[in-house]
Amino acid sequence: MTTTSKQKPGRARTGEPASVRTLERGLLILVALKEFGRAPLGQLARQVGLSSSTAYRLLETLRQQGFVEWDGPSGVYSVGLRAYQVGLAFTERSGLIHSAHPEMEALVGRLNETVNLAVLHAPEAIYVHQVEGRQLVRMFARQGDSAPLHASGVGKALLAWRPDADLLVGEEPFVSYTPHTQTTLAALVEELAQVRDLGYSIDDQERELGVRCVAVPVRDHTRAVVAALSVSAPTARLPTDQIPEVASQLVRAAAQISLRLGWR
Known part of the structure; x- marks a missing residue:
């Protein structure tokens, strides 16, 4: 009953700031991590249609903020505790x-x-x-x-x-x-x-x-x-x-x- 869908990076729109596109791409990476559970850099980059270097910069920012965790020995990323805390707000709100x-x-x-x-x-x-x-x-x-x-x-x-x-x-x-x-x-x-x-x-x-x-x-x-x-x-x-x-x-x-x- 699970589904995994191909994520597409946001296309630049007229007048759209680069910061908005960066945010959109970071959110797509989080969604991809949710679907995979755990995944290496290359797999995540391919899923969201980004270069490995761009995906790495986004993942590192998310990791520093607690939204992503990285396991050094295995080289895989997973959803972090901060993302879980944010998700809980939905259930508390409704x-x-x-x-x-x-x-x-x-x-x-x-x-x-x-x-x-x-x-x-x-x-x-x-x-x-x-x-x-x-x-x-x-x-x-x-x-x-x-x-x-x-x-x-x-x-x-x-x-x-x-x-x-x-x-x-x-x-x-x-x-x-x-x-x-x-x-x-x-x-x-x-x-x-x-x-x-x-x-x-x-x-x-x-x-x-x-x-x-x-x-x-x-x-x-x-x-x-x-x-x-x-x-x-x-x-x-x-x-x-x-x-x-x-x-x-x-x-x-x-x-x-x-x-x-x-x-x-």
């Missing part, structure tokens, strides 16, 4: 994870499968919290990992109630991950209408063969969909005839989370 965690724990207790919470960051959904199931074989995505909007349960739950959904998924044809992936806007729009009718979305082996996901929207005090709550499992443990019951439990859990966020 209260979303604090509101969702008890219901996610309860769902895992009942279903014994991994439960995820994701938010929209177009053109992707980002997993911001997770409670793992207790099965020996379980499906999970690391916190901070992304999922394609058109080929994930959380992505479709986040899109279905948005009037600008067609603007958020990118250009056609959409990336095809498996033979089950929807790759056209027309097919996606039709499925999003079904999601609204049912109240939940399904990723039926669209991102990864053998994996099924059910997701529902979470709303805040403005009634807007601010997150998606999902259960992921191997298809053998989540057959299609069990989807309505799993979705029903997710809907109830999402309603409780939404109430804590001020939804009425």
